[in-house]
Amino acid sequence: MIDWSWVADHLGVLAFRVLQHLELTAIAVGAGFVISFGLAIWSVRRRAVYPPIAALAGILYTIPSLAMFAALISVTGFSVLTAEIPLILYTLVILIRNIVAGFDGVPAEVVEAARGMGYTSWGRLWRVELPLAVPLIIAGLRLASVSTIGLVTITGVISDSFGGLGYFILTGYHLQFATEIYVGAVPSILLAVAVDVAFVRLQARLTPWAATRGVAAG
Amino acid sequence: MGRDARRGGRLMVLLDALAAWFADPAHWAGPNGIPTRLLEHVALSGISMLIAGAIALPLGLWIGHTGRGATVAINAANLGRAIPSLALIGLAAPITAAFDPQLGFRVYPTLIAMIVLALPPILVNASAGVSEVDRDLVEAARGMGMRERQVLARVEIPIALPVILAGLRSAGVQIVATLTLGAIFGGGGLGNYLVLGIAQNDVGQVFGGVVLVAALALLVEGGFALLGRALTPVPLRAAEGGEHRGRALEGRAAG
Structure with a gap:
């Protein structure tokens, strides 16, 4: 069923598409994190802005990806922006929610103790609350990265110059050539699972005090 | 200005x-x-939702009630979330096409992907919702002579309902949105306007499809919110709608 000689002939293209997949994902999650972190800090310090920010991010998230890519083509054409803007927007709801939840989860006694020790509110935020929020922030990055890897496959509908591994799935389908579909589908699943596992490891390393939980979850 | x-x-x-x-x-x-x-869109979404619910709801309730297999279930759910829908459609297509060259290529792969997409939120929220029910209440119910089935049906499920419904709602909205991908593979539904609109460079058609899908997704979201309000026991309503709890759980259970 699988034409292995075709696979062997296309290893170079496969490597290119894997790198493209990772690049599109990294840009989206990186930019999404910067935006989300700013909005989340703002929300934590000024509670009133959180509900509208969360609602807006939530609405954006319900727009189907295919629809957003299709709609953006008429605005930004076939440029990389058409691929990246929706990918970035989709990370916001996951990241903002998790970063805010991370800060909210810091025990009140800890905040009080830090205040008693003379930390200013910004010092407390950076040196006390942020480290304690790290587990949920990493959890958010993990969800956002994995979901972005899935969405990158769909950017292939914009044009052949995007899509990462999704390119093989789409062309393989149009040619009704199972081997090419699998060359896209299997590695994209492996990529998502590998990134998922990598984040679990990262989280365990960054929060050694939660070691028992890490073992239970892994 | 210009x-x-x-x-x-x-x-x-x-x-x-x-x-x-x-x-x-x-x-x-x-x-x-x-x-x-x-x-077509409503029917395909409904079928996927029914099958996913028939699998994930009983399993999630059982896991939440007994506490057995929770780690396995959460890890399996995370794995399910990690699989890109487009990859799953592609993976399933050659296999289902071998059984039925017509529907097996155009419809079944998308249905399978939608079911897999819906399983994790339903499963995780059902099990987390039930297991979060105050153990004292469960003990009290047992002390009153309820059987395990009755404890689940009369105490745990009613209290966990907002969280369970939040899982179903999340699954429903994701299905309605993601089902559009099926059109890339010649399947039915509203995604056809997006795919054709891109191919024909027809802005009106693309945005028509966007509006229809978004409206349907909002309808599902609103429908589940109303259902949740109607089904939540009155004394529990004041304690902040289940939405927030459900959403927080989603993030935490997955993290």
């Missing part, structure tokens, strides 16, 4: 194209008409 005007002009062109697309009677009849596509 730039703003140009931008405003572009928006007007877009709205005109959208209005013209909806106004054209040809778009309301035939196999690619709005009623047919809408019906």
Whole structure:
């Protein structure tokens, strides 16, 4: 069923598409994190802005990806922006929610103790609350990265110059050539699972005090 | 000033194209008409949702009630979330096509992907919702002579209902949105307007599809919110809608 000689002939293209997949994902999650972190800090310090920010991010998230890519083509054409803007927007709801939840989860006694020790509110935020929020922030990055890897496959509908591994799935389908579909589908699943596992490891390393939980979850 | 005007002009062109697309009677009849596509979308979403619910709800309730297999279930759910839908459709297509060359290539792969997509949120929220029920209440119910089934049906499920429904709602919205991918593979539903619109560079058609899918997703979201309010026991309503708890759980259970 699988034409292995075709696979062997296309290893170079496969490597290119894997790198493209990772690049599109990294840009989206990186930019999404910067935006989300700013909005989340703002929300934590000024509670009133959180509900509208969360609602807006939530609405954006319900727009189907295919629809957003299709709609953006008429605005930004076939440029990389058409691929990246929706990918970035989709990370916001996951990241903002998790970063805010991370800060909210810091025990009140800890905040009080830090205040008693003379930390200013910004010092407390950076040196006390942020480290304690790290587990949920990493959890958010993990969800956002994995979901972005899935969405990158769909950017292939914009044009052949995007899509990462999704390119093989789409062309393989149009040619009704199972081997090419699998060359896209299997590695994209492996990529998502590998990134998922990598984040679990990262989280365990960054929060050694939660070691028992890490073992239970892994 | 000139730039703003140009931008405003572009928006007007877009709205005109959208209005013209909806106004054209040809778009309301035939196999690619709005009623047919809408019906296909609702039917395919409904079937996926029913199958996913039939699998994940009993399993999630059982895991939440007994506490058995929670780690396995959460890890499996995370794995399920990690699989890109497009990859799953592609993976399933050659296999289901071997059984049925027509539907097996155009419809079944998308259905399978939608079911897999819906399983994790339903499963995780059902099990987390039930296991979060105050153990004292469960003990009290047992002390009153309830059997395990009754404890689940009369105490745990009613209290966990907002969280369970939040899982179903999340699954429903994701299905309605993601089902559009099926059109890339020749399947039915509203995604056809997006795929055809991109191919034909037809802005009105693309945005018509966007509006229809978004409206359907909002309808599902709103429907589950109303259902949740109607089914939540009155004394529990005041304690902040289940939405927030459900959402927080989603993030935490997955993290």
